[in-house]
Structures are given as C-alpha cells and as structure tokens.
Amino acid sequence: MSLGSLAIVEEWLDAVNRGDARRAEQLSADEVEIVGPRGSMRGRQVLAAWMDRAGFSAESLRWFCGGDGSVVVEQAARWIDSATGADRGQAQVASCFCVDGGDIIRYARYENLELALMAAGLDDGDEVMPEQRWP
Helix, strand or coil, X not given: CCHHHHHHHHHHHHXXXXXXXXXXXXXXXXXXXXXXXXXXXXXCHHHHHHHHHHCEEEEEEEEEECCCCEEEEEEEEEEECCCCCCEEEEEEEEEEEEEECCEEEXXXXXXXXXXXXXXXXXXXXXXXXXXXXXX
16 A cells, blocks of 8 residues: 555645646646546646536545555545536546556546446455544
8 A cells, every 4th residue: 555645646636626727737647647437638738627627526435545556536526517606416436546656647537436446456455544544
C-alpha cells in the first residue's frame, strides 16, 4: 500500500470538488488519461474542460489502495450544470486512479465499486480504513 498515492488522490479529488482545475492539473501527469462514460482523453489541458462540462463533485465513502499506485474511491457523486447551477443528478460511483512518480497518470470513473476494483486489480482486502490514512 502506498499512502503517498492516497494523499495525492485525496488532494486531486479536493481540487475537483472545489473546481480548482489548476491544482488538479498540477497533480496530474502531462499526458494524464481521463476515462468516463463518453470515452477517453489525454492531457492536462482536458481537465479544466472536463471539470467545467461535467460539473462533478463527490463525497468519498470508501478507499482502496494497491502497492502499484492503484487507488479506488467509492463516492456519492453529484453533477451540477455549470451554466445554470441546476442539479443534473446523483449516483454512487467509483473512481479508479493510477499514480506514478507523484502524479496521477490515469483517472477512470466506473458505475460501481465492483467494476473499479476489478479494473485496478484490487479487492476488499485492499480497503484502507480512515485511521490508516490519517493516523
């Protein structure tokens, strides 16, 4: 388990929730891959556009971490229309990250925790309890 990877992902998610695209970009590799229901894109420059378009924010519920920089976070997500502020929906989702060299190199959102864990090669035994993240 790499607690450093957890800290990077936590900071990235905080930046996304605050709408701070600049900070999210700083925590991401130059060619970060962003994967969602509409496909895959690469590059830091797509982060700001994705953040604005998606209007995504989420409360982290459960955390999982592997020794290879893989992190999965189960989340209660919410989407807001950036132009009108209207609520566009809520769902329980899971985000899968790959961290390498202190940078997020891949972010993928899945419709459920099981799919995200499978994609990351993790399982319930890789769950990180709050006291392990923040002693």
